[in-house]
Amino acid sequence: MHNVERLVAGRKRLLLLDTDVAGYARSQGKTPVTFGPTDLVCCRTLQGHTGKVYSLDWTPERNRIVSASQDGRLIVWNALTSQKTHAIKLPCAWVMTCAFSPSGQSVACGGLDSVCSIFNLNSQTDRDGNLPVTRMLSGHKGYVSSCQYVPDEDSHLVTSSGDQTCVLWDITTGLRTSVFGGEFQSGHTADVLSISINGSNSRMFVSGSCDSTARLWDMRVASRAVRTFHGHEGDVNSVKFFPDGNRFGTGSDDGTCRLFDIRTGHQLQVYYQPHGDNDVPPVTSIAFSISGRLLFAGYTNGDCYVWDTLLAKMVLNLGSLHNSHDARISCLGLSADGSALCTGSSDTNLKIWAFGGHRRVI
């Protein structure tokens, strides 16, 4: 019943919109970004994992990357030299997400053990050369699907979980500060898969869930979501704030990426590349370029499209480049300065793509 109402409401909303971003941009005479063969090149391959890479995150500075893989390890990479600086063997091998702290001092990870574990990179290794867990954030009743540090705060972290909630943690005490959703009204009604914290207002974050909605939350108001965004017809696998903080993008099982406006609640644009055949590859992960002009989206069939967000036009497919990954791209991340894109893949490697040619950054 609810779903039907929502669908109807969503349709109405769409009808009320007279145009989308692409239509407007076209009417303004904008032309899509063009990519020459050397404009986005793979400049590093990070080899060292022995299992599928599931998640990666950049440090805000210093150009380090943490990646989580099916082999039960977190690896911290120096993106410049492409060397590992830490290889952390996890107590629970089934890791799904990882995050770098804003200071770059510690990394967090979470997975099927329903615990978010924090590792301080400066702590002493034990006899076997393993880094000990600094803190375990336990309290979720389902797997931890995603985690992100609150910008500029090493002591706070937001996680999303299969128990339909998101939680804001105080790492120093190891306790939950607030729980978003769950038994409260207007929370997600299925597993939460992804979160993204607003870069310009770190009180706000958005979450994407198996209930095919994305919800906007205010960390100070745990009781209810600020806004719920309908539109997707499948699980929302990935959410990411637009660099300006007023929009966010989503990637979903229905094969589309969408752009939503948090102030109006409107869907601004759908990014969908029709395929010849019937099966629509779900979107696994998305990321925006530093200006927001480009949207990188990884698909389960191994494609990785670069969308021009303004014209909703696919301008490049990283998956078809000659030195791309051998298997599907499972996670994406842009470095803080926007100069490089890192992709993690099921072929156990990570690759760093840099903008070459005349433009350093888009």
Next chain:
Amino acid sequence: MATKLEDGAEYSFALEYHGPPITRNLPRAVPINVDRIPVAAVVSPVTLPDKLSLPIVHPLSATEICKKFSKECKLGSSSELLTVSPTSVISFEPGKNGVGEGSFSKELGLGSETSVSPSSVNNAFEERDPSNGPSSNSNCVMSGELSSDLESSNRDYGANGGNDLGFSSVNHDNSLEMIGGVGSSGALGFSDSFEKSMELSGSLQKRVSSDCKERLDFNESSQPDWDSSESVMSMDYPSSRVSSCKFGDGKNESSRDVRRASLVRFCDIESDDEDTDEEFSRAEPEVVIAKREPAVKVRKGACYRCLKGSRFTEKEVCIVCDAKYCSSCVLRAMGSMPEGRKCITCLGFPIDESKRGNLGKCSRLLKRLLNDLEIQQIMKAEKLCEVNQLPPEYICVNGRSLYQEELIMLQSCPNPPKKLKPGNYWYDKVSGLWGKEGNKPSQIISPHLNVGGPIKADASNGNTQVYINGREITKVELRMLKLAGVQCAGNPHFWVNEDGSYQEEGQKNTKGYIWGKAGTKLLCAVLSLPAPSKSSSPCGEQVNSVISRSFPDYFEHRAIQKLLLIGYSGSGTSTIFKQAKILYKDIAFSEDERDHIKLLIQTNVYSYIGILLEGREHFEEESLNKLRKTSSSDDTELTGCGEGNVEKTPYSICPKLKSFSDWLLKIMASGALEVIFPAATREYAPLVEELCSNSAFRATYNRRSELKTLPSIASYFLERAVDMLKPDYKPSDLDILYAEGVTSSNGLSCVDFSFPEPAHDDDVDSEDLHDSLLRFQLIRLQTKGFAENCKWLEMFEDVRLVIFCVSLSDYNQYVNDSDGSSVNKMVLSKKLFESVVTHPTFDQIDFLLLLNKFDLFEEMIEQVPLSQCDWFDDFHPVISRNRSNNSNRNNINNNPSLGQLAFHYTAVKFKKLYSELTGRKLYVSLVKGLEPNSVDAALKYSREILNWDEEKNNFNSSEYSVYSMDANSFSN
């Protein structure tokens, strides 16, 4: 020309050239240092089935190269170029079919770099022009050749009919009609030679990008086209990149052998032919270590990548191919060094054994380039990664090369051989003496290691006719023995134990200790013979306990077999998990865990008490009502006077306990039981004691079966409540087994274990050894999140077996689903089973169904018919009459109990369901989760399933199906 071979398969191959002599001027390339240039050869067909294996290159030191051309038309390879060194031999390994391709592709990557090298200009590029071929399916052969001493005329080229032997430059034109992209495939390895000759002809504009992978694609897709007759290819590539799809166009169903034959290989040593391989390995069993060399040849001292620098510039060396890179190139050439200092193209190749000593030793160059942490990681990877380990087949002990497990045992024993290098060794298992084959002992290592074959008499090549443990000793040893005071007259045969005690063969009494005297050790040092160090105490025990040994990381990762344990909530997966921990772990639960479990049990007990008290209130009210009713009907006149006394029922308790009860219930209602209770245990223990002896409480306890919320397991705890609530209570294994919530209901828990070995005797054969090294990981998974579109289940794609647990007693149990209607738990179990079985992740994985709680089921089935559950409505057991008289007895021969019949019926139901869904066979086993033996048997059964699965893959022999017979027989 197509030829029918004996086996009927169609191969095309080249014939000897019988045409008129070639009149054209054959261009000849100028040779440069021929000895050091790798030779390309056409790989002959490999007839083994295609199997995936690591690519292995068998290069040989360049000076030994000698070339032979075999003209085996029979094999269907047109120009078979064998380059075999007479001295070096590669032992043939079955299943190494990937070799050709792998090495080929690898070398290709290297070959691409030659294009820069100024020195590698010489090439003899030959191509037979297929357009002259009279028949459309004529085969085309092309071979690139770098060394000019190989005269093109030496080779027999498959020139069909009037085909000319010639060079591409002669016949090429812009739209050359090529057969199946042969030319490109043949020339791929020699990008520059190809390019050059093409440019010569002026017909081909092809830019070969230096990317190795791309070329591989290109190459691979072009291979099938080798003898495709229809494909007409334009050699004119407009784009800078050769797209593989172009070659795919003309894809033809070419036989694999032909495809193989088309492979061009760059190698120094060539083992082209399976037959050749075998022949050679038979002739010379000596293990020879293949050495890989960089294809790039540079000026001496220059960097292999930028070709700059002199021998004085600091460089880093690849531990595989010996390529040297300067500081500005090393990071580019070696990438992120996941296997230590190897070129990217050398990843996955075994290291150059001569560099083994340098593993993990960092150079100054790297230290300057990278920070400490990074270097630490590289060195760790270099030392510990699997490919860099000493290959076990290179170590030969007592005439037999080792298995991986044996090598690990050898290296991880308390007294391992020092600086183990590839070679032949002898090992005296009784005394622990260890030496190189044909030499005197060099060391005393841990004795009783089960490695290698039995020691040979001539192991140390002695000629003294004095034997120690069956080995004829050397003169030096004999001298030592004599000086140590051992009687050696009459050429005795000694038994020497690890502690140095010796006795003569066939005699019982120990005659003395070889190293007993103070001077002997000194003597040994003088004669450079080994003497036992003090620390090497008898350590046979240690060696035998395989489980307690730690394994290298890489080995553990490989050898572990994952078993996934799932089931609907309440199916007893947690009990089985705990049972496995108790059964197979030395320390099932650590002190911390036990403390935690203690609190958990105590909290549980309080909650059980709470449920009972709640029930008590209910019962009290109920009986009060009854009492009131009877009193109101019977003696209505007494209404006014008896209020205080009449309301005394068997369920009433005194005010003190009443207040405790109220308080407890209030806490439970608020859901704060976990928060308050562990701490408050001490305080309330006396109250509970009082409560337990209270008659009202006992009366309630007796009616516990009416309380739906009380788990059946509660009575176990309630009966021991007083003890358990004592502060010094220590939970026993059984308590833990019964306790709820020990394994967290959130997420997953896993335990690593290996089955304890059966009674150990000294000569376990290697099969058993392998078995005991098998390690298992039991993963218990909560099933709450098993939605249809479960995203994370694919993380378990590497499990070997899914153990699905169903509680048999579920047929009589109901839960309320989200709509509020009650659903049979067996039906829910079935639903879960269906969704798990059909999940794409478990497509190829075997399932073992455990039907749990059989003990409970047997009792229940006597009271409630199985048809209680809709799914089982056609259960009509045939029960003999005499059995129904004594229904409690089971296990009468030929007269199974109702419980067993019902179990069989259920098993068959599930099997049918499974085969309908997957078309495969479901393994079923019966389990009583609370009985250790039963769980042990079930888990051993799962090991047998895995064994059987492996054997099935290996042999397809029926012999091994015996494995599962007994366990299966009762489930059928």
